[in-house]
Amino acid sequence: xxxxxxxxxxxxxxxxQCRRGMLELDxxxxxxxxxxxxxLSPRLxxxxxxxxxxxxxxxHAWCIGGESPDDDEFAxxxxxxxxxxxx
Amino acid sequence: xxxEKQRFDTLILGAGGAGLNAALQLANxxxxxxxxxxxxxxxxxxxAAQGGVNAALANVLPDNWHWHMFDTVKGSDYLGDQDAIEYxxxxxxxxVYELEHNGVPFSRLANGKIYQRAFGGQSQDFGGEQAAxxxxxxDRTGHAILHTLYQxxxxxxxxxxxxxxxxxxxxxxxxxxxxxxxxxxxxxxxxLIESKTTLLATGGCGQVFRTTSNAHINTGDGMAMVLRAxxxxxxxxxxxxxxxxxxxxxxxxxxxxxxxxGYLINKDGDRFMEKYAPNAKDLASRDVVARSIVTEVxxxxxxxxxxxxxxxxxxxxxxxxxxxxxxxxxxxxxxxxGVDPVKDPIPVFPTAHxxxxxxxxxxFGRVMPTADDDGESLPxxxxxxxxxxxxxxxxxxxxxxxxxxxxxxxxxxxxxxxDYVKENKxxxxxxxxxxxxxxxxxxxxxxxxxxxxxxxxxNEFRKTMEDHAGVFRxxxxxxxxxxxxxxxxxxxxxVRLSDHTRTFNTNRTEALELENLIDVGLAIAVSxxxxxxxxxxxxxxxxxxxDDANWMKHTLxxxxxxxxxxxxxxxxxxxxxxxxxxxxxx
Numbered sequence: 001x002x003x004x005x006x007x008x009x010x011x012x013x014x015x016x017q018c019r020r021g022m023l024e025l026d027x028x029x030x031x032x033x034x035x036x037x038x039x040l041s042p043r044l045x046x047x048x049x050x051x052x053x054x055x056x057x058x059x060h061a062w063c064i065g066g067e068s069p070d071d072d073e074f075a076x077x078x079x080x081x082x083x084x085x086x087x
Numbered sequence: 088x089x090x091e092k093q094r095f096d097t098l099i100l101g102a103g104g105a106g107l108n109a110a111l112q113l114a115n116x117x118x119x120x121x122x123x124x125x126x127x128x129x130x131x132x133x134x135a136a137q138g139g140v141n142a143a144l145a146n147v148l149p150d151n152w153h154w155h156m157f158d159t160v161k162g163s164d165y166l167g168d169q170d171a172i173e174y175x176x177x178x179x180x181x182x183v184y185e186l187e188h189n190g191v192p193f194s195r196l197a198n199g200k201i202y203q204r205a206f207g208g209q210s211q212d213f214g215g216e217q218a219a220x221x222x223x224x225x226d227r228t229g230h231a232i233l234h235t236l237y238q239x240x241x242x243x244x245x246x247x248x249x250x251x252x253x254x255x256x257x258x259x260x261x262x263x264x265x266x267x268x269x270x271x272x273x274x275x276x277x278x279l280i281e282s283k284t285t286l287l288a289t290g291g292c293g294q295v296f297r298t299t300s301n302a303h304i305n306t307g308d309g310m311a312m313v314l315r316a317x318x319x320x321x322x323x324x325x326x327x328x329x330x331x332x333x334x335x336x337x338x339x340x341x342x343x344x345x346x347x348x349g350y351l352i353n354k355d356g357d358r359f360m361e362k363y364a365p366n367a368k369d370l371a372s373r374d375v376v377a378r379s380i381v382t383e384v385x386x387x388x389x390x391x392x393x394x395x396x397x398x399x400x401x402x403x404x405x406x407x408x409x410x411x412x413x414x415x416x417x418x419x420x421x422x423x424x425g426v427d428p429v430k431d432p433i434p435v436f437p438t439a440h441x442x443x444x445x446x447x448x449x450x451f452g453r454v455m456p457t458a459d460d461d462g463e464s465l466p467x468x469x470x471x472x473x474x475x476x477x478x479x480x481x482x483x484x485x486x487x488x489x490x491x492x493x494x495x496x497x498x499x500x501x502x503x504x505x506d507y508v509k510e511n512k513x514x515x516x517x518x519x520x521x522x523x524x525x526x527x528x529x530x531x532x533x534x535x536x537x538x539x540x541x542x543x544x545x546n547e548f549r550k551t552m553e554d555h556a557g558v559f560r561x562x563x564x565x566x567x568x569x570x571x572x573x574x575x576x577x578x579x580x581x582v583r584l585s586d587h588t589r590t591f592n593t594n595r596t597e598a599l600e601l602e603n604l605i606d607v608g609l610a611i612a613v614s615x616x617x618x619x620x621x622x623x624x625x626x627x628x629x630x631x632x633x634d635d636a637n638w639m640k641h642t643l644x645x646x647x648x649x650x651x652x653x654x655x656x657x658x659x660x661x662x663x664x665x666x667x668x669x670x671x672x673x
Contacts, residue, residue, distance in 0.1 A: 012591035016250065016272060019126050019304055021134035021229075024338055026303040028422065056134045057230045064418050086336075087425035 001053060008045045011037070017052045024064055025056055032084040040080075047077045090522070091278050095121040095246070096508050098266055098282035100253045100309055102128035104136075104229070104490060105472030105497035106288030107236035109452075111189075112501025114243035118508060121280055123248045123269050125304060125596070128237050129230070132290050132302045133493065136229030139204065139221035140186075140494065141487035142179035146200040147219040149211055152176040155220060157213045157666060159488060163481025164623035164633065165668040166322070166641070168657035171450040171477045175488075178495045183222055186494065191235045192224050208485040221487040229490065251278070252596055253308060255525035256285065256316045256468075259518040262456070264316065264468045268525040272596060275589025277529060279522060281514055284467045284504045287313065287446060287454075288497060291473040294600075295608040296439035296557060297549040298337045300329060309474040311603035313446050314610065314646040318456050318465070321476045321641050322444035323607070324615035324625045327484060328558050330376035332438020333423045334396030340416060340435060345369040347412050349401040351380065352432065353388035359397070374558075374626055377437035381559040384436070391434060398432035437558045441489060443480040443624065444614070446470035447643065450477060452500025458643050458652035467511065469504060471496040478641065481656075482623020532598050538583030541598045548575045548605055556612040561629045565616040572612050573649075576605050610644045617651055618642060635668050 007013075014037070018029035029052070037048065051059070051074060061067040062078045069075050097113050099106045102124035113120045124131065143150040155176040160167055187193060187201065194202040201222050209218040224231035240247075252270045257279070259265055266281040289309030293301025310320055331340040331351075345351075350369045353359050363379040364371035371379075380397050389395050401409060401416075406429050409417055420428045447455045452471045453464035472493040479492055555568020579602060586594040620634035621627045640653040658665045 010591070012588070012593065013273070015593050016126075016591050016596075019130070019302075021126075021130045021132045021302055021304070023135075023300060023302050024419070024423070027336065027338075055230060055234070056130060057227045064422060065415055066418055082422065085425075086423055 001050065003046050003049050007049060008042060014049070014052070020059075021056050022060060025059055027086050028063055028081060028084060031086045032081045035084060036080060044077060047073055051077055090526070091276070092281060093121070093278065094281045094514060095119045096282065097121070097284045097286065097504055098123065098280050099286045099288055100267060101131070101288035101290055101472070101474070102247070103131035103133040103288060103290050103472060103493060104232055104236065105493035106286065107233065107240055108494050108497035109286050109288065109471060109501035109504070110245045111236055111239050111243060112498055113504060114240060114245040116505045118505065119246070121246045121248060121282070122240070123251045123253055123267070123280070125250065125252045125272065127249050128247065129233050131233060132305055133229045133233050133490070135302065136490050137226045138206070138490070139223030139228045139487050140179070140183060140490045141209070141220045141485070142183040142222055142491065143176065143220060144180060144183065144201060144203060144222065146196060147203045150218050150220055152180065153663060154211055154213060154218060155179065156660070156663070158208055158210055159479065159485060160666045161214070161671060162208050162483055162485040163479070164483055164671060165635070165639065166478070166481030166622060166656055168478050169660040169665055170657050172479050173660040173663065174450045175477070175479050175491065175495050178499065179491055182491075182495050182498055185498070186232060186235070189235055189239050191231050193222050194225055206486045232490070232494070252599060253289070253312065254529055254599065256312050257518065257521045257525065258316055259515060259521070262317070263466060263515060265515055265517060265521070267312070268522060268529070270529065273591060275592055275595070277526065281517060283508055283511055283514055284469065286452070286500055286504065287470040287474055288472045289474045291442050292604070292607045293439045293442070295549065295552050295604050295611060297553040298332050298335065298436050299439040300332055300337050300339045301439065306600040306603050307474070307607035308600065308603050309470070310445060310610070311606040313470075314606050317645065317647060318454065319447060319643040319645050320444060320607070320610045321447035321643055322478060322614070323442070323610040323644060324618050324642060325443035325482050325623055326439055326611065327441040327443065327624045328373070328377045328437040329440045330373055330380060330437050331399055331435040333420070334391070334434035334436040336423045337438045338419060338423050339438065339440075340399060340419070340433060341413070344399060344401055344413055344416060347408060348404055349399055351376075351435070352398050352400050353383045354390045354394065355388065357388075359383050359388070374624060377558045378626055380435070380437055381557070385559065396434045396436040399435045400432040401428045402430055402432065439557070441484055442473060443476070443482065443484055445474050445476035447641070448475050448477050448496070450499070451503040452496050453503065458654040460655050467507060469500045471500045482625060532584055532595055533587065534583060535587065536583055538581045539578065540585060541582055541594060541601055544575065544578055544582050545597070545601050545604070548572065548601070548608060551575065552608050552612070556608070556615055558626070560615055560625070560627050562616070565612065569609070569612045569616055572605065572609050576609065579605065606646060609649060613649050613651065614642045614644050639668065
């Protein structure tokens, strides 16, 4: 997928992309977006936009199921998402 | 700017398993099909279904559709329509084979046949030995089915409107549905889709309750659209609650935790299930455990600063047992409850999981608009999946029958629509008044000024539903709940958006969802108040017995005046003898 620089600032669009088929992902991804997205580097922002294109079971396995992405850069993002406070 | 219009043979609202399976039948028959989905199709809630699909393939143990039918009728607490149940259990077999041929990667046996696992509520020979009836694709069955059906629809040239929100059905003066007004979430622009036939496949409505396992998208949109079109919802009082959701959040904590030796405690550390179910204790049936938890909280034995939940204790189990036998639970509890279950108990409360009721249909997915036992369907309008009520689950649903329901009735509705369109080739004239009414409803949210926020009213509503129409249902508190929800419905007029931009305005979409939630919530609260018996998932301590003499009937609720009516359960199957009501013993 091609990501333009202007896409990085489109929080409203990303907020809707965080609506998923699983409650766990809704809560975790929306919280991450609100709490941490702004402070990410442009490089990680791009990764997050790409990350949202993965199917729900993969995102679930990475963020909640304890599996790790092979790609180091996604792994960095996943560890940030897992550290998000939703309590 | 003039309202943009598009025309299709069929409009399908919702892109979960029901919508996509219907769309595929239609697109393969060269009909012009539009599928509208508020999220990207493979992010529909079907993706969360891990268990599998029931079908009596007899690949692992002896089985036949008639035994499956018996289990489903019994599971429904005899409120399911036996003609629809027979039809579903017979059609389960070709439906699964069709999915297999379309490419769903079912788990397999060494002999190459589809693997089938055993699940609660499945029996051989009408209540005998355990059966093995559930076909699964590892633990990602819902995802595998959605992904396959989506790809097949792309091949068959189904037209997808992704990230479009359905606002209202459009109807003419005879009540015939002409299509729907939908909203492009990306641009904020409305679009009118005219169609010869319309299928509602918008899924469930768990978000009416504060604590639910349902995704945020499950806001009962199609159900509320039907109510606003002066059509009824059926059996909405029957809502399945899972006893152990993470308190205040809703995520499921599987029964396996209690199966491995975990148990529930109140604020005093008492193992309270010993009091409510001395033999089965924490392994009593779901409804008993759920009701016991709520009773403890209501009696002032709840935990936490709000005293609004109980604790599930697992820290007496070995850490290896938790890691090996309960994978995912530790991470889930850490992330969503902030506790490590190896050290501390998990805060839990019953979580709303599945609605048995919905848009009344016959076994072909045709919407039935009246309480007349021999009434005719509304021409051209169909519903399938969790938003519909065929009624195959009656008062309670069996595991493995929800994916089955959406796939079978999505497919059958598709077949029926093909026949209908052959006979009804022309679009009916558009009714501008209906379009204007819907546009006015949309424009109402442009009002500016001071007011409540969407989230304030949503929180008040969902808490009210949980307290007054949830697990614990007695007359006075339910009657109070109905009045409270009616007042909340009036307060909708006081809600103002904080964001009036057009593109990806989540605030506006959530306002439209809140309107839907409140309409559906009242259907649940009013229907539940008036059913004076306990049956399946509807439990009334003030009417603790099932009452077949007076209540072997379906509830129908209309939004206008919050009217109720009833119609008989269809106890006569298609080709076999009826299963008469018996006391349920498992």
